[in-house]
Amino acid sequence: MPFITVKVLEGKTEDQKRKLVEKVTEAVCESFDVDPSVVFIFIEDLEKNNYGKKGKLFSDL
Amino acid sequence: MPFITVKVLEGKTEDQKRKLVEKVTEAVCESFDVDPSVVFIFIEDLEKNNYGKKGKLFSDL
Amino acid sequence: MPFITVKVLEGKTEDQKRKLVEKVTEAVCESFDVDPSVVFIFIEDLEKNNYGKKGKLFSDL
Amino acid sequence: MPFITVKVLEGKTEDQKRKLVEKVTEAVCESFDVDPSVVFIFIEDLEKNNYGKKGKLFSDL
Amino acid sequence: MPFITVKVLEGKTEDQKRKLVEKVTEAVCESFDVDPSVVFIFIEDLEKNNYGKKGKLFSDL
Amino acid sequence: MPFITVKVLEGKTEDQKRKLVEKVTEAVCESFDVDPSVVFIFIEDLEKNNYGKKGKLFSDL
Numbered sequence: 001m002p003f004i005t006v007k008v009l010e011g012k013t014e015d016q017k018r019k020l021v022e023k024v025t026e027a028v029c030e031s032f033d034v035d036p037s038v039v040f041i042f043i044e045d046l047e048k049n050n051y052g053k054k055g056k057l058f059s060d061l
Numbered sequence: 062m063p064f065i066t067v068k069v070l071e072g073k074t075e076d077q078k079r080k081l082v083e084k085v086t087e088a089v090c091e092s093f094d095v096d097p098s099v100v101f102i103f104i105e106d107l108e109k110n111n112y113g114k115k116g117k118l119f120s121d122l
Numbered sequence: 123m124p125f126i127t128v129k130v131l132e133g134k135t136e137d138q139k140r141k142l143v144e145k146v147t148e149a150v151c152e153s154f155d156v157d158p159s160v161v162f163i164f165i166e167d168l169e170k171n172n173y174g175k176k177g178k179l180f181s182d183l
Numbered sequence: 184m185p186f187i188t189v190k191v192l193e194g195k196t197e198d199q200k201r202k203l204v205e206k207v208t209e210a211v212c213e214s215f216d217v218d219p220s221v222v223f224i225f226i227e228d229l230e231k232n233n234y235g236k237k238g239k240l241f242s243d244l
Numbered sequence: 245m246p247f248i249t250v251k252v253l254e255g256k257t258e259d260q261k262r263k264l265v266e267k268v269t270e271a272v273c274e275s276f277d278v279d280p281s282v283v284f285i286f287i288e289d290l291e292k293n294n295y296g297k298k299g300k301l302f303s304d305l
Numbered sequence: 306m307p308f309i310t311v312k313v314l315e316g317k318t319e320d321q322k323r324k325l326v327e328k329v330t331e332a333v334c335e336s337f338d339v340d341p342s343v344v345f346i347f348i349e350d351l352e353k354n355n356y357g358k359k360g361k362l363f364s365d366l
Contacts, residue, residue: 174326
C-alpha cells in the first residue's frame with residue numbers, strides 16, 4: 001500500500017519507465033510518508049487503436 | 062471526465078472499435094450533458110485464456 | 123462480456139445514470155453486435171478531493 | 184457479479200490459470216454464497232518492465 | 245504479486261469478506277505456487293444504483 | 306494521457322492528497338516529457354475491512 005496504476009499511450013522507452021518508477025515512488029513516499037518497500041507501480045501501455053478521445057480512435061486523429 | 066474502460070473479448074475489429082468510441086461518446090455526452098472533448102475511452106482486449114466464467118477458462122468452454 | 127467501467131465526478135443524478143446505462147448499453151450492442159444481457163456497466167463516483175488535474179486537486183481548482 | 188481481476192507477473196502457464204479460475208470461483212461461491220454462473224474472472228499478465236517495486240523496475244531487480 | 249480486485253454488489257457482511265480473503269488467498273497460493281504474504285486483495289462494494297445490467301440500473305430491476 | 310490511479314488505505318488527509326497530486330504530476334511530467342494539463346490522477350481510499358493481506362482482513366491484523 002499504496003498501489004499505483006499508470007495508463008499511458010504505447011511507445012514510452014524502458015528508460016522513461018525506469019525514471020517514472022523512481023520518481024513516482026519518491027513522490028508517493030514524500031506525500032504519504034510511507035517507505036518505498038510498500039509502493040507498487042503497474043504501468044499499462046495503451047495501443048492507439050484502443051484509445052478513444054473526442055469520439056474518435058486516437059489512431060484516426 | 063468521464064473516463065470509460067471497456068473490457069471485451071479479443072477479436073473485435075478496428076471498425077467495430079471506431080464505431081464503439083463514436084457511439085459510446087455520444088451516449089455519455091447525451092446522458093451526462095458533457096462535451097465530447099472531455100470523454101476518454103480505453104478499450105482492453107481480453108484473451109480467451111485470461112478470462113474465466115462458470116469456473117472454467119473461456120478457452121476451455 | 124463486455125464489461126464497462128465509467129469513472130465520473132460525483133454529483134450525477136440517478137436519472138442521469140439510468141439514461142447512461144440505457145444509452146451506453148445500446149451503443150455497445152450496436153457496435154459490437156452483442157445482446158444487452160451480456161453488457162455490464164459499473165459507475166464509479168469520484169470525489170472532487172480525490173481527483174487531480176494539472177497538478178492540483180479538483181476541489182482546489 | 185462478483186467480478187474478479189487478478190493482476191499477476193507474466194509467466195504463469197495455462198494450466199496454472201485453469202486451476203486459478205476453478206479454485207477462485209469455488210472460494211468466491213463458498214464465501215459469498217453465489218452460483219458459479221455469476222462469477223467472472225479476468226487475469227492480467229504484467230510484464231517485468233511494466234511493474235515497479237521499491238522504486239525500481241522489476242526487470243532491474 | 246498477485247493483486248486481486250473483487251467487485252461485488254453492496255451488502256456482503258464483514259464475516260463473508262473475512263472468509264473471502266482467507267479462501268481466495270488459499271486458492272491463489274495453491275494455483276500460482278506463491279506465499280500468502282505476497283497476495284493482496286481489494287474488495288470494492290458496488291451500489292445498486294451504480295451498477296447496470298441488461299440496459300437497466302440494478303436498483304430498477 | 307497519462308492516467309494515474311492511486312489506491313491507498315483510508316485516512317490520508319486532504320493536504321497529503323494535495324501534495325501527492327502535485328508531486329506525482331511533476332514526477333510523471335519529468336519522466337514522460339508531458340505537460341501537466343494532460344495528467345489525470347484518481348485517488349481511491351480503501352477501507353481497512355475491504356483490504357486483504359496474508360489471508361486476513363487488514364482490520365483484523
